Amino acid sequence: MKHTLAVLVENRSGVLSRVAGLFSRRGYNIDSLAVGVTEDPDVSRMTIVVHGDDSVLEQVKKQLNKLVEVIKVSDLASEDTVGRELALFKVAADENSRAEIMQITDIFRARIVDVGPKSVVVEVTGDEDKILAIETLLQKFGIKEMVRTGKIAISRGSKKV
Amino acid sequence: MTTGSTEKVNGARALIKCLEMEGVDTLFGYPGGQIIPFYDELYDSDLRHILVRHEQAAAHAADGYARATGKTGVCVSTSGPGATNLVTGIATAYMDSVPMVALTGQVPSSMIGNDAFQEADIKGITQPITKHNYLVQDANELPRVMKEAFHIASTGRPGPVLVDLPKDIQISEIDFSYPDKVELRGYKPTYKGNLQQVKRAAEEIAKASRPIIYAGGGVITSNAAAELVRFAETIMAPVTTTLTGIGAIPTEHPLNLGMLGMHGTKYANYAIQESDLLIAVGARFDDRVTGKLESFAPNARVIHIDIDPAEISKNVPVNIPIVGDAKHILKALTKYVKCCNSELWLAKIIEWKTEYPLRYRKESDVIKPQFVVEQISEVCKDAIVVTEVGQHQMWAAQYFKFSEPRTFLTSGGLGTMGYGYPAAIGAKVGRPDKLVVDISGDGSFQMNSQELATAVQNDIPVIAVILNNGYLGMVRQWQELFFDRRYSCTDISGSVDFVKLAEAYGALGLRAEKPSEVRPAIEEAVKSGRPAVVDVIIECEANVSPMVPAGAAINEILDLED
Numbered sequence: 236m237k238h239t240l241a242v243l244v245e246n247r248s249g250v251l252s253r254v255a256g257l258f259s260r261r262g263y264n265i266d267s268l269a270v271g272v273t274e275d276p277d278v279s280r281m282t283i284v285v286h287g288d289d290s291v292l293e294q295v296k297k298q299l300n301k302l303v304e305v306i307k308v309s310d311l312a313s314e315d316t317v318g319r320e321l322a323l324f325k326v327a328a329d330e331n332s333r334a335e336i337m338q339i340t341d342i343f344r345a346r347i348v349d350v351g352p353k354s355v356v357v358e359v360t361g362d363e364d365k366i367l368a369i370e371t372l373l374q375k376f377g378i379k380e381m382v383r384t385g386k387i388a389i390s391r392g393s394k395k396v
Numbered sequence: 397m398t399t400g401s402t403e404k405v406n407g408a409r410a411l412i413k414c415l416e417m418e419g420v421d422t423l424f425g426y427p428g429g430q431i432i433p434f435y436d437e438l439y440d441s442d443l444r445h446i447l448v449r450h451e452q453a454a455a456h457a458a459d460g461y462a463r464a465t466g467k468t469g470v471c472v473s474t475s476g477p478g479a480t481n482l483v484t485g486i487a488t489a490y491m492d493s494v495p496m497v498a499l500t501g502q503v504p505s506s507m508i509g510n511d512a513f514q515e516a517d518i519k520g521i522t523q524p525i526t527k528h529n530y531l532v533q534d535a536n537e538l539p540r541v542m543k544e545a546f547h548i549a550s551t552g553r554p555g556p557v558l559v560d561l562p563k564d565i566q567i568s569e570i571d572f573s574y575p576d577k578v579e580l581r582g583y584k585p586t587y588k589g590n591l592q593q594v595k596r597a598a599e600e601i602a603k604a605s606r607p608i609i610y611a612g613g614g615v616i617t618s619n620a621a622a623e624l625v626r627f628a629e630t631i632m633a634p635v636t637t638t639l640t641g642i643g644a645i646p647t648e649h650p651l652n653l654g655m656l657g658m659h660g661t662k663y664a665n666y667a668i669q670e671s672d673l674l675i676a677v678g679a680r681f682d683d684r685v686t687g688k689l690e691s692f693a694p695n696a697r698v699i700h701i702d703i704d705p706a707e708i709s710k711n712v713p714v715n716i717p718i719v720g721d722a723k724h725i726l727k728a729l730t731k732y733v734k735c736c737n738s739e740l741w742l743a744k745i746i747e748w749k750t751e752y753p754l755r756y757r758k759e760s761d762v763i764k765p766q767f768v769v770e771q772i773s774e775v776c777k778d779a780i781v782v783t784e785v786g787q788h789q790m791w792a793a794q795y796f797k798f799s800e801p802r803t804f805l806t807s808g809g810l811g812t813m814g815y816g817y818p819a820a821i822g823a824k825v826g827r828p829d830k831l832v833v834d835i836s837g838d839g840s841f842q843m844n845s846q847e848l849a850t851a852v853q854n855d856i857p858v859i860a861v862i863l864n865n866g867y868l869g870m871v872r873q874w875q876e877l878f879f880d881r882r883y884s885c886t887d888i889s890g891s892v893d894f895v896k897l898a899e900a901y902g903a904l905g906l907r908a909e910k911p912s913e914v915r916p917a918i919e920e921a922v923k924s925g926r927p928a929v930v931d932v933i934i935e936c937e938a939n940v941s942p943m944v945p946a947g948a949a950i951n952e953i954l955d956l957e958d
């Protein structure tokens with residue numbers, strides 16, 4: 236079972252290493268981790284996707300909370316959050332295939348952000364399913380490189396974490 | 397939010413002032429190149445510094461000081477090898493939740509990351525074994541960092557905090573003023589238990605007919621021993637303690653069942669397995685306590701009182717968690733509970749106690765280790781007992797009669813051989829009024845025997861009684877029982893003459909080779925008022941009994957004296 240955690244932390248050096256160290260030391264599985272500063276420059280926000288059963292998740296939250304530099308841990312339920320990830324694909328492309336790739340890109344509301352003689356770079360934003368879907372379609376052209384940011388998530392409505 | 401006026405001082409002087417503001421009176425440490433500025437300022441200060449002979453001992457001594465007094469222990473080392481030598485002591489304190497602040501010198505800020513001489517990333521190394529740690533990057537942060545370090549170390553679930561101090565930070569000038577408050581938005585321990593939960597627990601207790609209290613080191617840490625006993629007497633429930641919980645209830649108290657778990661008493665383990673309500677207080681369901689987890693206390697509902705929410709349901713599912721300080725919660729709970737109907741249950745327990753007592757075969761020609769502990773217990777009543785790790789540690793836990801909390805200091809969680817002697821030094825420094833005895837093994841004593849020099853030089857009269865079996869006995873016992881008596885690398889007989897070793901350091905050395913010599917030797921050591929080592933030659937293949945084999949349920953406990 237996958238869970239998305241929003242973790243507010245002090246914006247200081249070393250905090251990421253503490254959080255990462257906690258996960259490896261206690262043997263929790265991280266699917267992705269994305270981090271950046273928030274509306275308050277002293278606070279960073281991590282979006283961590285973990286999988287495990289309820290008792291593992293409970294332990295993860297409690298152990299995170301024990302870190303002095305962790306300010307708040309929230310479990311974002313999928314129904315009332317918006318989750319997004321950005322991915323870039325470098326896809327093999329020539330005159331023959333470029334048009335078809337552009338078509339796929341349009342359907343997914345993705346963008347081509349670089350065109351070379353033998354490749355294009357496709358930028359796509361979306362939830363995990365969407366990124367997986369476009370990846371599957373692009374595979375037949377040959378994906379030379381792929382990079383993903385990891386999910387970031389925010390709750391719907393005016394509620395704050 | 398600061399106290400007093402500001403004053404221009406260098407970083408090292410600021411550190412001393414911070415320590416004074418925190419009420420620190422003693423440091424345990426060892427100098428070196430990157431901490432010289434601090435030691436230079438220490439030269440003019442009133443702080444007592446105990447110079448150890450190995451940094452590991454500085455950490456253990458600070459730990460022993462902290463466990464014996466309840467105050468935060470402080471240890472100091474230089475960078476690199478000095479700091480890495482502290483690691484075992486810090487990890488020991490971390491596992492047993494001991495309040496400690498470790499100060500380490502570090503190479504100058506400008507050189508960090510360049511593999512400078514004696515540089516080690518001690519912040520990175522100690523990240524998983526400290527409650528929190530700091531690398532000071534600006535001397536102006538020193539007062540805040542030190543204030544936070546002591547606050548974090550000593551509040552909530554206590555633990556070690558390390559502060560790494562680059563040399564340039566120690567010599568740069570700052571405007572010193574000490575904050576009187578900490579502001580840590582990510583750190584707010586819960587002390588008062590939720591009243592609703594307390595009431596639910598009281599209802600659960602009223603319904604129980606076979607309740608048992610399982611008390612851990614948290615009871616000692618929270619100074620809740622008196623509250624624990626009152627609570628137990630109010631509900632008339634038996635109490636079993638973990639190794640680190642020893643002293644929470646007097647050994648001789650009629651409700652005390654002694655220790656549970658792998659080398660616990662049979663009756664404590666039986667009582668746990670038969671109970672219908674388990675009240676865990678400041679304990680963490682360690683595997684040495686629970687044995688096979690799935691069959692631990694199979695019939696019991698569980699109330700768990702702990703200050704660390706992460707301990708709740710970590711190993712065993714809990715029905716009623718109460719997060720907070722044991723002292724507060726036990727007091728509150730005692731107000732709401734009534735005596736439950738435990739008469740039949742207590743009768744059953746008395747039956748078990750009579751049928752399955754702790755016992756050993758008495759012999760007149762060899763010295764039985766259990767007999768030695770009984771003799772120490774009689775001669776050194778109310779002493780602080782410190783131990784190393786091994787069979788002697790278990791015999792000390794089983795056969796010494798304790799009457800007060802903070803009188804049994806042992807490395808429970810990490811199981812660190814070499815802990816005892818330096819920790820005994822720390823305990824004696826913190827409690828000079830108390831007799832302090834390290835019940836030691838011949839293997840463990842050799843892990844920090846250089847500290848005899850520390851005891852002698854500083855005139856710290858601790859007594860080490862070595863239960864000398866010529867073996868790494870606990871490992872040998874496992875080899876005997878589970879590895880076909882193949883004693884691979886556990887024979888250490890003839891390592892050293894401990895009497896001469898003691899004398900070489902200027903301490904008193906005594907030996908007992910016959911049962912009749914044991915008591916006089918211990919008495920002489922006590923009377924001498926000097927650092928003393930009593931080498932007691934015990935039966936070499938004595939075993940710790942009873943014993944739950946690894947992986948078995950705790951009622952599958954074997955009596956090896958049968």
Ligand SMILES: Cc1ncc(C[n+]2csc(CCOP(=O)(O)OP(=O)(O)O)c2C)c(N)n1
Pocket residue numbers: 784785786787788789811812813814836837838839840841863865867868869870871
């Ligand atoms: C630092 C360290 N190394 C190894 C061990 C593993 N170990 C546990 S008990 C023990 C034997 C201890 O021997 P001794 O001090 O003579 O005590 P005895 O069991 O003989 O009473 C060993 C090697 C340990 N606990 N700590």
Ligand SMILES: [Mg+2]
Pocket residue numbers: 786837838839863864865866867868869
């Ligand atoms: Mg031995």
